[in-house]
Structure formats: C-alpha cells, structure tokens
Amino acid sequence: MDPASGVIVAQTAAGTSVVLGLMRCGRIWLCPVCAATIRHKRAEEITAAVVEWIKRGGTAYLVTFTARHGHTDRLADLMDALQGTRKTADSPRRPGAYQRLITGGTWAGRRATDGHRHTDREGIRDRIGYVGMIRATEVTVGQINGWHPHIHAIVLVGGRTEGERAEKRVVDVFDPSGAALEEWQGQWRSVWTSALRGVNPAFTPDDRHGVDFKRLETERDANDLAEYIAKTQDGKAPALELARADLKTAQGGNVAPFELLGRIGDLIGGMTEDDAAGVGSLEWNLARWHEYERATKGRRAIEWTRYLRQMLGIDGGDTQDDDLDLLLSADADGGELRAGVAVTEDGWTAVTRRALDLAATQAAEGKDGNTDPAAVGERVREILALADVPDAVVVLTSAEVAEAYGAMLEALACRREEAAARRRRESEHDDEEKHYAEAAKERAARHIARFTT
Incomplete structure (x- = not known):
C-alpha cells in the first residue's frame, strides 16, 4: 500500500498471523482471499441490520428467487434476466425480474390529483410496511443442469417511514396483517x-420453486435484548445464507465458482480427475470459470436498498471502494499485535518472487505454543x-509492531487525503475545460450560422 512503509508480518494475541500493508484486489466475485474477508464483514453488517430491525419490533423475511435453467443456457443471459442488463455504449440498462418486484402502481400505490396518496390508493408496499431489503446473488453450476444463479434477499417489513432520500427515517413499526402478507407474497x-417469462419463456419457474418466503423468528435473552439469534426454518443463520456464498458447497451435483477454481488448480498441479475435488475435466472447469468471470463483471454481489443503512444506523456502502475499506479494517481487527517483522518493499518483492510469503505467514502463527515475541x-x-x-x-517487539502499523496507517491516511484533493482539483479543472469547450462550440455554431446565412 505504501512503498515507504513496506510490509509487516505479525502474530496477534490470538496466535494467528497477519500480513499488514499489502494491497488487495477486493474482487468479491473472483478472489477467494478477498471474498472470504469481505463476505464475513458483510455478514456482520447484515446480522447487525436484522438484529436492529427486530429489536425495534419489525418483521423480516428471507426470500429466495430462482429461474428455470438448463445446461445450454448462458450465465450472462440468466443474470440479465434476474438482475437486469448492464448499461453499455450501445444500449441503456434494462431492468430484470428483481427490479420489477418493486415498481408499478399495485406495489407502490397511486397518487391522487392533489399529489397525495389516500387509503384507497395505497399499494402493497404501504400495507406491509416495506422498509427495504438486502440482496445477494449466488451462482452455482453443474454438468447436467448448467448454471444456477439465484437471489437471496432479507426483506424488512412492518415499518412506516417519513422523509425522502437522505432525510428518510422510520417513525413507527407495526405487525402487518396476514391478508397483507399473503397479498404481498402472491x-x-x-x-x-x-x-x-417475458424475457425467455424457458426461464419461467414453477409456482413452488420460483419464490420462497421464510419468516425470520427470534429468540431473545430476557436480560439482554442485544443477544439473540435470528434463524430461518432450516436453522441457517440468515446473514451467512445471504453473504457467505464462498463457504457453500452446492448440492445436487452443482459446484460453487471457487470449487471450479480449486479443481482447476488441482488438475494443473498434477492431480488426477478422480483425486481432485469437484467435477468435470480441466477444459470444462476452465470454460465455466471464464464464462463466470465475464458474466459477473460490473455486477454487485451484495446490495442494500438505498438509504436503508442510514435508517438502521449501519455505516458503509456497497461499492468496491467500500469493500476495500472493509479489507483494511479487517487487518486492524486482528487484535493486539504480539510480535513480528518489518520487511521493506524491495524485500517483500524478493520474498514473493521466491514464493516464501505463505511460509512466512505460517511461521508467524503460534501453533507450536511458543509465544515469545523474540x-x-x-x-x-x-x-x-x-x-x-x-x-x-x-525483528520487532510488540510495542514496535504497534508503532510501525500506526505509522503505516497514518501514511495511508495522508495519501488518501492527497488523492482526494487531487481528484477535486482535476474535477474542477475538467469542469472549467468543459465550460470553455461548450463556449467555443457556441461561438463556432454562431459563426457557421452567419456564414451559411
């Protein structure tokens, strides 16, 4: 991250190892290392949101959306059908089935001529008290049934809100009626x-598998409302169900994308197809992985309804920059740093060139029970x-490790401030240039008009 600071390889008080000061790619779809940390942090955020909402007296549902699919269907086509297409230079963005759920008068209600909504003009959204949802997209693939992208969403209902955009807030909670919930689900x-069906009739799911609703029940500790567990009917923690796609081993002969990657590594490394985990030949796994890379490019794996975070008091965002911030904060979450070493930038380059970085991190772990810093x-x-x-x-003592890491973070903070200031100057310069360019075009247009006249 900072060439002047180099890298710190340290042991934490818990006996685990951590490497501080390294850049991260932050690719939640493609990087097993970054994805594990990002999804873990996202799961913590989701848990905090569900806990907060239920503590307020609201209601939450885990809703799963799927599409019918076959081995000849392309992943990009299925993702477009579910999430919508991405904007390109040649075509605008088109909504998918997910966006259709929260549009239209039946859902949002209809306004009267005076601009206000009356009771008889309320939509399903008002009757169930829809506050927002957290959406995560998961992908698996199999040799028989092909790609299986699906969406998990935690939907928060039972709230009344006031205000718009950044001023929006929850002012009341209530229990939606059974009739309203049934109407919403239908x-x-x-x-x-x-x-x-409108996108491709072959994608039309049956009534039983298309959309699945599971109400999240709670168990509260009478002495501490902050300690409770929100579970779905099958006992899975909903936050992990939503965020930790990297932990999942697909069922029914399907595999998760990182299982493709693992089998590719095993087969390239010389293992036989029978011994390597996963399914399919090396060529099949490579083709599926490359298709997965292309289909997920530019898409968000986990996304919150806009302004839902602020209504629940949850910091952060959903962009790749936010993912990188999570990775940086995860480095600092390792607890007290017991001991370690500082390595210069050139030194770490030599270490990675010799493929010694993994051995160094393993050496920093306290598996042998020797916790002496020296x-x-x-x-x-x-x-x-x-x-x-x-x-x-x-070699650094515990105090020196903490001091070195603090200096590293301070240097990074300064670089961020400098980068932000530079972007502001560049933006102002671009605006100024744009103004002059537009003025020049206007002068040229007037000149041409006089000339042609």
Missing part, C-alpha cells in the same frame, strides 16, 4: 414469474532469509 410470485520474530526472519535479503528484514 404479488411477488406473480410478478417474478411473468417477468422471467522467538516469533526470529522464526519469521529465518524463513525470509531464504530470499537473500538480510538487510530488508527487522
């Missing part, structure tokens, strides 16, 4: 099915010495 099933540092330095960079490695 409407979403109908809209989901008809929207997919011993930990020496153990890591012995590994790094194999990279033939003795002057690039310095």
